[in-house]
Amino acid sequence: MIRLTRINYAYPAGGEVLSGVTLALGKKTLTGLVGANGSGKSTLMALMAGLYTPTGGSIKIDGRVSPGSEKQIRSMCRLVMQDADLQILGATVEEDLLMGHKRTDAATNAAKAMADRFDLLEMWDRPVQMLSWGMKRKLCLAAALLDKPQVLLLDEPFSGLDFPGMREMRRILIENKKAGLTQVVSSHDLECLVDLVDDLAVLNKGRLVLAGPPESVLDHVQAHGIRPPCSWMAGHGITPWDDGDA
Amino acid sequence: MxxxxxxxxxxxxxxxxxxxxxxxxxxxxxxxxxxxxxxxxxxxxxxxxxxxxxxxxxxxxxxxxxxxxxxxxxxxxxxxxxxxxxxxxxxxxxxxxxxxxxxxxxxxxxxxxxSARALGLAVAWAVSPLVGKERAWRLALSLALMIHFLPLCLSTMANVKEMVSRRCPGYGFWQRLLIIPQAVIRNMGQKTWNQTLAVAGRGLEGAEAWEPExxxxxxxxxxxxxxxxxxxxxxxx
Structure with missing residues (x-):
């Protein structure tokens, strides 16, 4: 589904952020993109979303290649960034969800169904400023899913969420996985993510240093600034983070 | 009533x-x-x-x-x-x-x-016959972002002011006058870049996303x- 070949990227201001990243991600998989702060996770996500063009190498997503086809890639992928306030452009939940869609009965019903799935239907007419941080994050996610992307890219989706919020985010990831969506989730913390992912890709200072199923990489992540999950360090392998998961 | x-x-x-x-x-x-x-x-x-x-x-x-x-x-x-x-x-x-x-x-x-979007679309609708559809949607997006940014600017300003008063309680009016605008501009500079990415990431960078209804x-x-x-x-x- 996604193939990165020797990706290099440097911001116009200078300084290479990513160098020689080669990675293949399968269709309908959930991949964890992990790394310490400043390792290049967000930049790689933006590249996969078609928002940046690689300065070297190429990205192929379902046949579309960047450099060249960024616009088509953008129509296939949805990136949910960390700062919800910047992504929410509508004044109400309704307006934000319907942004970019023709306001037909079918679109409105689909948006309402999505709002219902994310427990946002009660807030349908409310100003977005009245939503909590967790609700804003859910609204961004709902808006992204409403566009029916082939690839969903979530940049640090667990950051700033409380325990119920994290449980809900996990539930959403599991549902998306069951629905066959290809997902890439970036995080600097493996604890609440590792039992859900099919594969892990570890970045360190802009280089891909480890990739593969969690069981094959967890013994080596500590050397790259990532703390293995508690269960792994205690010798229990990968255990479910939450018993309530479906 | x-x-x-x-x-x-x-x-x-x-x-x-x-x-x-x-x-x-x-x-x-x-x-x-x-x-x-x-x-x-x-x-x-x-x-x-x-x-x-x-x-x-x-x-x-x-x-x-x-x-x-x-x-x-x-x-x-x-x-x-x-x-x-x-x-x-x-x-x-x-x-x-x-x-x-x-x-x-x-x-x-x-x-x-x-809403910011509705105002942007209303202006775009009004000027569309004059400037053409392609420029009109850009105007709608620009206006919507500009209005959307006003409360963000206000909240950034309030946060910076609060932070300066906590971190530098001894600073006088003139010292604050130097620090606060710089910090606000720095913050907003980062936000505008991320905002641009967010607009493109949501697929709102095309005429079809800004058609008045x-x-x-x-x-x-x-x-x-x-x-x-x-x-x-x-x-x-």
Whole structure:
């Protein structure tokens, strides 16, 4: 589904952020993109979303290649960034969800169904400023899913969420996985993510240093600034983070 | 009754609200002060329920009152300094207060009853025949982002001010004056870049995402005629 070949990227201001990243991600998989702060996770996500063009190498997503086809890639992928306030452009939940869609009965019903799935239907007419941080994050996610992307890219989706919020985010990831969506989730913390992912890709200072199923990489992540999950360090392998998961 | 006003005003066509604001705004400086006062009262009655349902609404109204008082104070002082008798200076200041309040209430009513996107689309709809569809959607996006950024700027400014007062409690006015604008600009610079990515990431960087879908109803006709009649009558009186 996604193939990165020797990706290099440097911001116009200078300084290479990513160098020689080669990675293949399968269709309908959930991949964890992990790394310490400043390792290049967000930049790689933006590249996969078609928002940046690689300065070297190429990205192929379902046949579309960047450099060249960024616009088509953008129509296939949805990136949910960390700062919800910047992504929410509508004044109400309704307006934000319907942004970019023709306001037909079918679109409105689909948006309402999505709002219902994310427990946002009660807030349908409310100003977005009245939503909590967790609700804003859910609204961004709902808006992204409403566009029916082939690839969903979530940049640090667990950051700033409380325990119920994290449980809900996990539930959403599991549902998306069951629905066959290809997902890439970036995080600097493996604890609440590792039992859900099919594969892990570890970045360190802009280089891909480890990739593969969690069981094959967890013994080596500590050397790259990532703390293995508690269960792994205690010798229990990968255990479910939450018993309530479906 | 009052609670029903807010959703009713919000549901009116944004093109009507924008047109009324654009026509009535300049007229507020031409009509008699009595009519301007009447307009201010009507606008305040509409604004009150609109502001009540917005978290920043009451704060905006308080800022408006402060702004009016500031300019009224400046006018009285300047008039007095140039030798205008106090009675006349007070009357002129009252005149200014009424017209300025009405104008600001008009702007606030528009801002609180119409979303940034709807306003952007209304402007784009109006200028589309002149500038073409391709430029019109860019204008709609720019305007929507500009309006969307105003509360973000205010909240960034408030956060920076609070942070400076906590981290540097000993700093005086001039030191704060140097630090706060720099920090706000730095913060906003990062936000504008991320905002651009967010717009592109949501697929909103194309004409198809900014096609106006306005529905002009009987209520819009009614209020368009009422507003037009009132404006003409006030100008002729």
């Amino acid at each position: 009052m609670q029903a006003v807010a959703p009713y005003v919000r549901n009116l066509d944004p093109r009507l609200k924008l047109a009324v604001a654009l026509v009535l705004g300049p007229c507020l400086w031409k009509i008699s002060v009595v009519f301007a006062f009447l307009c201010a009262l009507v606008l305040f009655a509409i604004l009150k329920p609109l502001a009540a349902s917005q978290p920043v609404g009451p704060k905006m109204v308080r800022s408006l009152v402060f702004y009016v008082l500031l300019w009224v104070g400046i006018k009285i002082v300047l008039d007095s300094l140039t030798g205008v008798p106090l009675t006349l200076a007070a009357m002129a200041a009252f005149d200014l207060a009424v017209r300025l309040s009405a104008l600001l209430l008009l702007g606030l009513t528009l801002a609180l009853s119409t 306005f529905v002009w109803t009987g209520h819009d006709w009614l209020w368009a005629i009422v507003a037009l009649l009132f404006i003409v009558l006030m100008l002729l009186a």
